[in-house]
Amino acid sequence: MMSSTASDVVSPTRRNRVTLRKTVISCVVLAVALVLAIVLLSLIGSEPLPARASLCALASLGTNTCGLTQDQFDILFQIRLPRILLAAAVGGSLATAGAGYQALLRNPLAEPYLLGISNGAAVGTMIALVFFGASEWTRPVLAFTGALTATLAVYRLARGRTGATPERLILAGVIVTTFLSSVIVFVTVLMDATRIRSFTFWLLGDLSGTSKALLPVAITIAIAGALALTLNARSLNLLMLGERDAFDLGVEVGRVRIVVFVVASLLVGSSVAASGSVGYVGLVVPHLARLSLGSDNRISIPAAALGGALFVIVADTVARTIIAPRELPVGAITALIGAPLFIYLLRRA
Amino acid sequence: MIYYLGSVPVSVDHSFSSFLRLTFIVCLTLFSACAANKSAMPNTVRLVTDDAGRHVSLPARVDRVISLAPNLTEIVFAIGAGDRLVGRTSYCDFPPEAKAVAEVGDTLHPSLERIISLKPQVVLISTSSQLEVFTRQLQNQNIAVFVTDPHDLEGVFRSIGQIGEMLAHKEQANLLVQKLRARANAVQEAVKQKPPVRVFYQVSAEPLYTAGHDAFVTDLMHRAGAASVTADVPGAWPKYSNESALAAKPEAIILPTGGSMGTANSDVTEALRKSPAALAGRVYKINDDHLARPGPRAVDGLEEMARALHPDAFK
Numbered sequence: 001m002m003s004s005t006a007s008d009v010v011s012p013t014r015r016n017r018v019t020l021r022k023t024v025i026s027c028v029v030l031a032v033a034l035v036l037a038i039v040l041l042s043l044i045g046s047e048p049l050p051a052r053a054s055l056c057a058l059a060s061l062g063t064n065t066c067g068l069t070q071d072q073f074d075i076l077f078q079i080r081l082p083r084i085l086l087a088a089a090v091g092g093s094l095a096t097a098g099a100g101y102q103a104l105l106r107n108p109l110a111e112p113y114l115l116g117i118s119n120g121a122a123v124g125t126m127i128a129l130v131f132f133g134a135s136e137w138t139r140p141v142l143a144f145t146g147a148l149t150a151t152l153a154v155y156r157l158a159r160g161r162t163g164a165t166p167e168r169l170i171l172a173g174v175i176v177t178t179f180l181s182s183v184i185v186f187v188t189v190l191m192d193a194t195r196i197r198s199f200t201f202w203l204l205g206d207l208s209g210t211s212k213a214l215l216p217v218a219i220t221i222a223i224a225g226a227l228a229l230t231l232n233a234r235s236l237n238l239l240m241l242g243e244r245d246a247f248d249l250g251v252e253v254g255r256v257r258i259v260v261f262v263v264a265s266l267l268v269g270s271s272v273a274a275s276g277s278v279g280y281v282g283l284v285v286p287h288l289a290r291l292s293l294g295s296d297n298r299i300s301i302p303a304a305a306l307g308g309a310l311f312v313i314v315a316d317t318v319a320r321t322i323i324a325p326r327e328l329p330v331g332a333i334t335a336l337i338g339a340p341l342f343i344y345l346l347r348r349a
Numbered sequence: 350m351i352y353y354l355g356s357v358p359v360s361v362d363h364s365f366s367s368f369l370r371l372t373f374i375v376c377l378t379l380f381s382a383c384a385a386n387k388s389a390m391p392n393t394v395r396l397v398t399d400d401a402g403r404h405v406s407l408p409a410r411v412d413r414v415i416s417l418a419p420n421l422t423e424i425v426f427a428i429g430a431g432d433r434l435v436g437r438t439s440y441c442d443f444p445p446e447a448k449a450v451a452e453v454g455d456t457l458h459p460s461l462e463r464i465i466s467l468k469p470q471v472v473l474i475s476t477s478s479q480l481e482v483f484t485r486q487l488q489n490q491n492i493a494v495f496v497t498d499p500h501d502l503e504g505v506f507r508s509i510g511q512i513g514e515m516l517a518h519k520e521q522a523n524l525l526v527q528k529l530r531a532r533a534n535a536v537q538e539a540v541k542q543k544p545p546v547r548v549f550y551q552v553s554a555e556p557l558y559t560a561g562h563d564a565f566v567t568d569l570m571h572r573a574g575a576a577s578v579t580a581d582v583p584g585a586w587p588k589y590s591n592e593s594a595l596a597a598k599p600e601a602i603i604l605p606t607g608g609s610m611g612t613a614n615s616d617v618t619e620a621l622r623k624s625p626a627a628l629a630g631r632v633y634k635i636n637d638d639h640l641a642r643p644g645p646r647a648v649d650g651l652e653e654m655a656r657a658l659h660p661d662a663f664k
Contacts, residue, residue, distance in 0.1 A: 209555040325593035
């Protein structure tokens with residue numbers, strides 16, 4: 001570490017090369033782990049499937065049944081795999097958004113769930129469900145609108161005359177969260193009694209209603225969002241010095257801010273529209289990424305994206321198997337794992 | 350009392366102390382009125398035990414009842430005691446006469462103030478409403494709370510008997526139970542020789558909820574010649590795994606819909622679109638009000654299910 005810092009002064013290009021190599025290595029390791037998790041956890045579920053035949057069918061990408069019965073094939077490719085892929089998209093999206101907010105706002109506690117941005121997206125999705133229930137496309141669009149509105153509200157509230165302090169930001173997040181929570185309660189009470197139970201489940205984060213139409217959207221947005229924020233990672237690194245210093249170093253602060261807000265809102269919006277509010281992912285995963293790989297956003301953002309996908313896949317496997325054939329909401333599991341892990345990280349840091 | 354209350358705004362202008370004095374007088378008047386009410390209450394009480402195992406003391410004659418569940422409202426009307434009902438929830442929409450009764454909120458969020466102002470002697474509640482805290486508040490107001498908790502059709506008959514006894518409509522209640530029991534027995538007799546149909550009961554599609562072991566409708570399905578594939582799942586309304594639903598290969602699917610549900614839950618969940626039930630066209634929509642309300646119309650639901658599942662048994 002010492003020697004590389006010394007040589008950095010001499011050659012900035014070499015430092016970039018080192019960072020690039022570190023990024024590539026950590027991303028490749030995480031990507032391999034992610035693919036392994038997708039394949040291996042596809043073998044676990046409330047219905048037992050023959051492992052060898054399932055692996056063979058997965059390897060053929062669904063072109064060969066490998067002796068699975070039609071039902072087993074449908075369970076694997078129509079129910080289990082889409083759900084796992086959605087878990088990956090949701091986890092990746094939330095962790096990327098969390099990493100983006102944390103870098104931009106220079107606040108390690110900035111997280112979509114804690115800042116009320118997930119609640120903004122949830123209000124948008126509920127409006128879509130109540131007024132345009134039939135058309136699935138309105139859900140991510142209104143969820144994005146809600147997330148962006150909540151983001152801007154928190155940002156405006158946090159920037160007082162004295163500037164945005166980390167405490168002020170979290171307080172603004174608390175205000176927006178509680179306000180939007182009461183909006184949600186209000187809508188739930190007004191709504192059909194028959195739908196209340198499913199809504200409470202959904203609000204805690206639930207991946208069982210994987211929609212065929214929204215899955216490709218969620219995956220595309222997750223990948224595009226992670227790439228977009230990674231491409232802005234250098235500017236985000238400079239922003240960590242403070243907005244004024246970053247501006248002096250040539251960062252277009254306003255543009256980066258808009259990019260992060262819009263991209264993160266898209267990420268949160270698409271994941272909330274597909275699965276409800278899954279908490280703690282955007283907090284715990286970027287923390288783990290920074291702790292193990294350092295605070296360079298060029299490494300920590302893509303690593304958080306892959307790690308978040310991994311985290312939610314594992315959490316959802318627990319949620320769908322632990323009391324099978326009944327199910328738990330995945331948000332309960334991420335919070336159960338996330339909150340203690342976060343306390344541990346805080347104490348260690 | 351009206352005189353005192355009416356003069357309050359004037360007295361505020363004079364001085365705060367006179368306002369305080371007035372408040373004190375108003376309170377005294379209210380208190381004495383309450384005390385008078387209490388002493389006027391009939392001394393003759395009887396002790397009954399409800400489904401929650403609570404001992405409830407009731408006045409000898411019950412004239413004012415509030416029902417906090419649609420099935421209980423239906424029972425009160427079915428035994429001919431609808432005129433005693435002074436309050437109901439917004440979900441209590443049957444029989445049509447019930448709609449003329451004052452509303453006290455919905456099943457989960459009733460208004461305590463409105464209930465108290467209607468001066469009921471008994472409030473009927475169903476355990477599914479989860480109103481434990483609420484029960485305590487009502488008891489503190491000296492209003493008896495009677496809890497019903499039917500898990501099967503026999504439980505419904507028991508509720509009818511209990512409410513009949515409470516409202517001194519015992520004969521009508523017994524007659525009603527006799528008729529309902531005869532109809533239920535006729536259904537069971539008709540389907541007795543038929544092999545049970547493996548049924549999936551879809552409460553909602555997304556997320557997927559079903560009827561578990563403790564659900565009232567599980568007993569109803571059994572009586573209708575069905576074997577619920579989720580009959581052994583713990584709980585009343587568990588959230589169910591999509592893949593387990595697919596793997597269960599139900600021969601028929603029951604969609605409780607219509608009635609107060611409107612068009613909600615009228616489509617089979619995606620995981621079951623290719624199930625033997627869906628492929629054979631054995632998806633039956635049955636009025637949710639007949640299946641979800643443990644009241645007199647549950648026997649209608651039983652007949653509708655049995656006719657749908659075993660049409661040839663009713664020729």
